[in-house]
Amino acid sequence: MTDTLLHKRTILITGGTGGIGKQTALALARLGATVIITGRNLASAQTAAEEIRQASGNPQVDVLAADLSTRSGVKAIASQYRAKYQQLDVLINNAGLAEAQRRLTQDGVEADFAVNVVAPFLLTQELMPCLQASPAARVITVTGGSHSANSPIDTGNLQAEREFVGLNHYSHTKLAMMAVMYEFAQRVAGSSMTSNVCYPGQASTAMTRSVTPDMLPGVARLIWPLFKWFVRPDGGKSAAKAAQSSVFLASSPAVESVNGQYFNTRCQPTEWPKAVVDPAIRQHVWATVEDLTRSGR
Numbered sequence: 001m002t003d004t005l006l007h008k009r010t011i012l013i014t015g016g017t018g019g020i021g022k023q024t025a026l027a028l029a030r031l032g033a034t035v036i037i038t039g040r041n042l043a044s045a046q047t048a049a050e051e052i053r054q055a056s057g058n059p060q061v062d063v064l065a066a067d068l069s070t071r072s073g074v075k076a077i078a079s080q081y082r083a084k085y086q087q088l089d090v091l092i093n094n095a096g097l098a099e100a101q102r103r104l105t106q107d108g109v110e111a112d113f114a115v116n117v118v119a120p121f122l123l124t125q126e127l128m129p130c131l132q133a134s135p136a137a138r139v140i141t142v143t144g145g146s147h148s149a150n151s152p153i154d155t156g157n158l159q160a161e162r163e164f165v166g167l168n169h170y171s172h173t174k175l176a177m178m179a180v181m182y183e184f185a186q187r188v189a190g191s192s193m194t195s196n197v198c199y200p201g202q203a204s205t206a207m208t209r210s211v212t213p214d215m216l217p218g219v220a221r222l223i224w225p226l227f228k229w230f231v232r233p234d235g236g237k238s239a240a241k242a243a244q245s246s247v248f249l250a251s252s253p254a255v256e257s258v259n260g261q262y263f264n265t266r267c268q269p270t271e272w273p274k275a276v277v278d279p280a281i282r283q284h285v286w287a288t289v290e291d292l293t294r295s296g297r
Contacts, residue, residue, distance in 0.1 A: 006033035006251055010088055012081060014038045014068060014123065015095030017048040020142065020200050023236060023243040024092060024250075029056035031251055036062040036085075038077055038095065068095050068119040069105045071293060078126030088130035090250045093120035093141040093181075098170040102160050109292055110159035116173040117158075117285075121180050122293045131193055136256055139195040140249045141181045145171025153179060153275040155284050175273060178262070179282040180289055182272065185260035194259040196249055200242035201265035 011028050015021040016037025029035045029052050037052070039045030042065035049061045064080045067073035081088070097115035105114045120141050124131075131137040145167065153175050156162065160169045178197050185195040248267040249255055264270040275281050 006031040008034075009090065010034045010036070010085055011090040011092065011250060012036045012038070012064075012088055012127075013092045013094050014077075014119070017041075017045050020239045020242045020246070021092075021094040022048055022052065023240040024094060024246045025061070026052050026056055027240070027243055027247045028250055029053070029058040029061055031247075032058065033090075033251075034060040034062070036064060036081065038064045038066070038068070040067050041065060068123075069097065069109075069111055069114045071107055071118075071122065074119050074122045075126060078123060081127060082130060085130065087133040088127055088137060089134045090138045090140065091124060091127060091131065092246055092250060093123065093139070094246065095119065096142070096144055096170075096174075098166060100166055102164040102169075107292075112170055112173045113159045113176070116170070117177045117180060118289055118292050120177060121184075121286075121289045124184065125293070135192060137193045138250060138255075139181070139184070139193065140246055141177065141195070141197045142246055143174045143178055143197050143199050145174045147171055147175055147273055149271055149273055151175055151273050151275065153281050153285065155281060155288075158285065158288060175276060176285050176289075178273065178276045179285045182260060182262075182276050183282045183286045189259055194255075194257065196255070196258060196261050196263060198245035198249055198263040198267075199265060199270075200245055202238065202242070 006028060011033045013021050013025050013035065016025040017039035021037065025035050025037050035052070037045060037049060039048065042063065045063040045065050049063045052061045053059055062084070064077050066076035066080070068077070095115060097112050099111050103111045105111055107114065109118060124139055131139065154172065158176055181195055181197050188195060242265070245263050245265060245267050249263060261269045262272045
């Protein structure tokens, strides 16, 4: 039986077919929400949705399928959603990508940057009418990688134009995403909508298990055996734990009006990296992403 805490709430989770996204979907389905997950492949998304229905006892789990690395894919997800639903109460931008080598999408955008930065921005914009139809919409974006309060955002290397080191670039794109969503929070301040970012922590997922030694910066390759031990398959236990911050932000009445905050793995507000809140940097990244959604280049 499902709890009814989120009865009549509609929640869209990108990348909900596995890992942290699937565990987030499962937890929110158990709380009684109507949950929609996205995936690149319709068949695998339908399989994941059925598993969530069975495990949660909630039949209200739907799927949308498209490739979030392209503008057309993001717009297809938004179009599919708008065709089925009038209102969106919670959008969880969870999908992420960490490539081993620099690769351009069909839009000419570096793939990690396309999925981790452009997609959350564009999908949120495309779904604004549905979010505005909710009396208290929440936009939650999941960050990742390794960064600190002083981690820089290199505006001249946003798409790894000068240098690509797999996990370094992944972390850098997540910082850029945080800057975009912080700026979005400033733009919706005072409205019925909120935008917050959360850090899930380390988890064993298909993405982390696909990391190769050459994706790590030089000295970090020395700890490769330890890294592989931490991301060994664990039946979804670490992913379920990592989903806690997303679930909290999606469901807790305590954060209904909280906007523009960064939450840690303990579901507590924490300090944003300084580069994220720097007005010049975040507005530069926003303008760059906005331009990419228009031109695809």
